[in-house]
Amino acid sequence: MKKNIFLSILSGLLLWIAWPPTPHFTFLLFVGFVPVLVAMENIIQSESVKKGKKLFWTTFLGFFIWNTLCIYWVYNALKSVGAAAALPVAIIPYALAPLLMSTACWLYYRLRRITRRNVALLGLTCFWVAYEYLNQNWDLNFPWMTLGNGFAVSHKWVQWYEYTGVYGGTIWIWIVNIFAFLVYNGLHKPRARSMRLKQILALGLIILLPIALSLYRYRSYHEQLNPSNIVVAQPNIDPYMKEGAIPPAQQIDVLTHLSDSLGKPNTEFFIWPETAIADQQGLNEDRVRSSPYFQQIQHFLNKYKNGNVLTGSEDIKIYNSRKTSTAAPLDPQGNEYYDVFNAAANFENSAEVQFYHKSKLVPGVESMPFGNALSFLKPVFEHLGGTTGGYGRQDEPSVFYSQSGIGAAPVICYETLWGEWIGQSVHKGAQFIAIITNDGWWENTSGKDQHLDYAKLRAIETRRWVCRSANTGISAFINQRGDVVQQTKWWTRTAIKQDINLSSDKTFYVLHGDYLARAGSLLAVIGVFWIAFSKINVYRKKIRKTAA
Missing domain, CATH: 3.60.110.10 (Carbon-nitrogen hydrolase)
Structure with missing residues (x-):
């Protein structure tokens, strides 16, 4: 258990070091999720009970560390009203996004129980994209930590965003991390040396080919004079x-x-x-x-x-x-x-x-999320410079x-x-x-x-x-x-x-806008229904077995 906690913390620290505005460490985004993927695999393969709960809170720890270290400054904007008043609003970016991230990992665990690992890993990527798209479009929107934003200090690597937007970066990061995890996981299994070299070479191409294409586009791009x-x-x-x-x-x-x-x-x-x-x-x-x-x-x-x-x-x-x-x-x-x-x-x-x-109003400061449901926070939001009814838009x-x-x-x-x-x-x-x-x-x-x-x-x-x-x-x-x-x-x-x-x-x-996010969200919804129907089928089989 302690090892898995350490791995989750390590992921959080790697992702923080890789995040803007830190220069020269963007490459850590390509391995930042590997430790937490290893921790998730350890939990899934263990004999312990309540694996889903353990996986959820283990991953939450690393994601909370990553988010908090990257956006610690949110509290600076709120502290003038006092710690007691600022804390409820600060929790939104500090804890809510990590909860959604861990939910994506928990859904991966549920999907893993009913299908092959490679299919479940594809589902994990879709669940993550769906979380980011939700976090961009609901009342508590805070897309600051969308993974594709992580290349902002290395913008020469992602000139192809003109085709994909930031969600292309999110998918790229997850593909590389998943492949690196599979390569690492395979090192412990007996396998021909040539096979391992092929996997490592493939991993290198997945990283370097998009960068090479981007650098070519960067150098060959010329603005029209106007x-x-x-x-x-x-x-x-x-x-x-x-x-x-x-x-x-x-x-x-x-x-x-x-x-x-x-x-x-x-x-x-x-x-x-x-x-x-x-x-x-x-x-x-x-x-x-x-x-x-x-x-x-x-x-x-x-x-x-x-x-x-x-x-x-x-x-x-x-x-x-x-x-x-x-x-x-x-x-x-x-x-x-x-x-x-x-x-x-x-x-x-x-x-x-x-x-x-x-x-696109700032939740709490410029808009009241979910209307009357959070009306008890209106006095806090007023102190933060917002209005109890919210700004017009x-x-x-x-x-x-x-x-x-x-x-x-x-x-x-x-x-x-x-x-x-x-x-x-x-x-x-x-x-x-x-x-x-x-x-x-x-x-x-x-x-x-x-x-x-x-x-x-x-x-x-x-x-x-x-x-x-x-x-x-x-x-x-x-x-x-x-x-x-x-x-x-x-x-x-x-x-x-x-x-x-x-x-x-x-x-x-x-x-075409965020077509990748919409496609990923659609696949995520299909995955959720698949998980739900499988759970229902298991429940039905238990009833039939009991009745027999």
Whole structure:
């Protein structure tokens, strides 16, 4: 038992060392699951009782260590409200994902009881993909630890994400680990030396061939010349002082000054970070042209004929005497319903303003998971900066179009993790990706670095430049191959500019999205039904035997 616990802990540590932003150790992803697979095999082959329970909690230990060490910074964003209040929300990413991971391993054990090991291992891969897809799409979504994200610091290895997305990386990692486990397991059995050499050679090809193809694609890929001048501003305003302590007009003054320092007559987009317009009353979208902030921005844009300001804002939309949104609360004084949005806005050098409402909301902080079922946590969520009813959201991604016809995909903070969602914006006509975020909540931890690294994968999936504006994080320009061309320093007030290449081509992934995840989830569901029907058949046989 102690040996299996050690093996599980070893897997957790290997996967942690391999995870971004740690450079040079990505290769450990290819063996990180081997110790836990060995531990699972030991439990299955043992004579002990309650094997499923032992397997579940043994694997949970390693997965909990891996997740907690990688995303320890989540607690930094919550600790300001006190340990007692922060703990319930911190448990979501720390423990929930490991529980789902262990469930996938438990399903593998159940499948192993009714079929051959190789078939069950294939099922394990599908169960894992299904867990990741669930964790991306349900109310408690937190796809930060999706396995395919692990190649973010070694993006040259996965240029084929333009065909598969991150789920291709997840499947690759599991195939290699399973094959390495089978090779290791075979070392203890009498077998011809030539057979072992063939297995080792096959394992090497499974690892090296995708890397070689990716490196060839990386070196042979050339962007089509279609330049557009972009300026990204990083105001470095303490997130805890954005609302109330520093007037919004003063914050906009900082942003316009930074933008002016690098702006040129042909600059087409000035990108400002998430909640750059942070009025406690909210920017009323229906009356935006009468807002003093609109006037400030228009005055700034007078110098730039084709200029646009793409910025984050906290918006409000009022509905007259009828509730049109599931999140919209009732204003008792005005007898009106309203929505509050974490939004992006595009201000043209005209009266035109376009809005996008963040859709992928942070559970607990920006949305109430499962509605009334978790209503007892509403006081905690209020302390964390969220709303008891949750922020409003929109159902489809948007594209902001400039007067000259350039399409930009607005992506707000957490949405960086959704490749398919961003791909839909590209499918609609976005020619580059504008990520606006505020990473200061996590302080100077690896969280801000991971968030930047993941953006490189979005560039590869869509073959679009990423222009990233972070209030207190790291702002950057990332080219279509996933290279960080420019980036700012942490906690620095500055601006950067770049001539990016716009693109209108659509990758296979943009056209088809997370098809691998959907296929894997379908196979996982079939596997679950297979397990259930087998259990029912065993139960029926017992009844018949008893009756006889």
